[in-house]
Amino acid sequence: MGSLGPYKQKHKVTVVGSGNWGTAIAKIVAENTASNPAVFEKDVQMWVFEEKVEIPKSSKHYDPASSLCQGPQNLTDIINHTHENIKYLPGITLPENLIANPSLVDAVQDSTILVFNLPHQFIINICEQIKGKIVPYARGISCIKGVDVNEEGVHLFSETIGKILGIYCGALSGANIANEVAQEKWSESSIGYDPPHFDSKAPSPPNRSPSASTDNILHFEHKDVSGQLSRVKLQALPSEFPPIDHALLKSLFHRPYFHIGVVSDVAGVSLGGALKNVVAVAAGWVVGKGWGDNAKAAIMRVGLLEMVKFGEQFFGATINTRTFTEESAGVADLITSCSGGRNFRCAKLSIERNQPIEKIEETELNGQKLQGTLTAVEVNSFLKKQGLEEEFPLFTAVYRVLQGTMSVDEIPSFIER
């Protein structure tokens, strides 16, 4: 089973969330803990929001003689017996060392690495439930796509998690789709991870004040985009554990079919996943107009530039603009979203059918709102407050077209340089 090397303790990993993407990530993590026994405990806990589910007769797990097939059963029981999340990731066999757990508090207990993968609207509530019940020196990785933008500023979900739980949390994002990853089709992702240094001689990033560290507790001030200061207390990982660094995170998330690039730029990794959706809406309109691939490429180029500029302007030196132009969470995710993503498709349909995008959301998404249109409105309220609408003509144009105060035909001249 491999040696512990110089470390006495192994990391226990828990995945919080078990939807489509949560289960796909949990599969990867469990495959990697099994193949890296020197640093990880083999079993991975996955917290599952318990619900009653019936195994359909079409499933390969259907056996009329089995007690599991006598009416609705707990989803966790089904997952733990069949090694398949028949509700949210049907058809995919999960590793046997992935354990579905209906108790949130029990699932996170003793875990040093917490992977958050659930819809963003549940984060605060979930974190409040486990606050104080986790290992104080745990570290998190948020797989929640996007950022939380409002008039006041841009908040990273990883920061929200970290703040509530009093731990450091990084982010994973990239050009990937849960089902394809689960089927082991090749794709890539980026992880942003840059915890404060406990070594006081190491330089601090610009948004963190010089730290005071006593023994294994680090106190520092963190300033977010809206200028809000928060005092963070962070506990060092005991030296019995292998350090949670870029190499360790790569060994936990990288697979032959899922290539991971780990960078220090958490904001860049998170921001790409939000802003690309705004660009995808504009790309959909332009293609819907029949303007062709070159016009679409022009929109994407300008969109990428505005993503870079947004990062530079509001995150300053804490962001690395190469994250947008070189990492999966940047340019690659933008490309995928402007190829066949739902924001692109619905925007295209709205032009082709000459219907407002809300109508398309009704008919194509059962009324669910598109991420791109929501983000466009949020980003605009932020830019407007800063008096910077004109500095971001594409983002502003998307907002205005959505508001009906500009036409798609006006976009090229509006973004002309």
Added chain:
Amino acid sequence: MGSLGPYKQKHKVTVVGSGNWGTAIAKIVAENTASNPAVFEKDVQMWVFEEKVEIPKSSKHYDPASSLCQGPQNLTDIINHTHENIKYLPGITLPENLIANPSLVDAVQDSTILVFNLPHQFIINICEQIKGKIVPYARGISCIKGVDVNEEGVHLFSETIGKILGIYCGALSGANIANEVAQEKWSESSIGYDPPHFDSKAPSPPNRSPSASTDNILHFEHKDVSGQLSRVKLQALPSEFPPIDHALLKSLFHRPYFHIGVVSDVAGVSLGGALKNVVAVAAGWVVGKGWGDNAKAAIMRVGLLEMVKFGEQFFGATINTRTFTEESAGVADLITSCSGGRNFRCAKLSIERNQPIEKIEETELNGQKLQGTLTAVEVNSFLKKQGLEEEFPLFTAVYRVLQGTMSVDEIPSFIER
């Protein structure tokens, strides 16, 4: 007709070449000389390789009573009478101030701005024909896509033109397709232009030795990628003319439907147009395999990185890597080529039909070779000579798959970081 402002002389512009792309660019240039009478002579000469053409009965210009419709006529006569290049850009009305000229020497006479837009295999011959017959202080813009790569180095077509003619020549490239530009569908392009400074106090780029300038003649040494030094003698533009700078070039090429970004990085603008085709071949294979949009985006991301790295490694400080990630000639052209370009399409077909790409070239392109496969072989011979195949795994993988020594299935692990 506008005032000459402080300048006594206007620029005369000639377009050398009248194929599909040559005629589309000539249309733009003629539109702009007409609307900028203070700096440009209105009439634009377009050199046309003379041939006999018959106006088809389906053409709106067909009139049985007209002498132009009595059998085959000179293409230049047809263009000058109908204002349509019925052979190479049918259906597009050209400005009346665009004059087709069958005499190369006559067409370039007295022109201070020469726009080269013809297949690259004709450049040397054409330049030899006009050598010494052009205005000695003329400046050129090459619209020839790509670069000339061999074992010894990478040569820019703009440099080849400049060297033969003894003038400075920049480059135009971008995400555009001649027919769409001619139809005034919105697209973008980049111009790279960075002539040596006659002001000896201005800093010289790293590949140009300190210059000796006497009056209006500038002597300098230019070192290309293969390390070859050439001594260049350049004549200053007389002060009677408006300076040929970025703003003037923008006024000559920018249209509401054709947005131009002018940068100093000629190599970056030229290189993007060549290397993107290699990436497009790999993207086509991956999509042909059914691996989906994310795998394609991963290929494009890695391809963009290798384009940047190729530029940095072989052009050093003379290249600006932001040209690849921010300009139309870089990322946008890559996106378009990986969407529906012929390299992408043929590579995809070769997987879907399980046929070698040569077979697809035969059936789909009448045996014409793909630019991407040619460039992949040329780039590989250069990288191999430098011992740098491993530093460019995607370019190397494309070459090896073409050679049959690697399979497409091996690409993801070969380019894994």
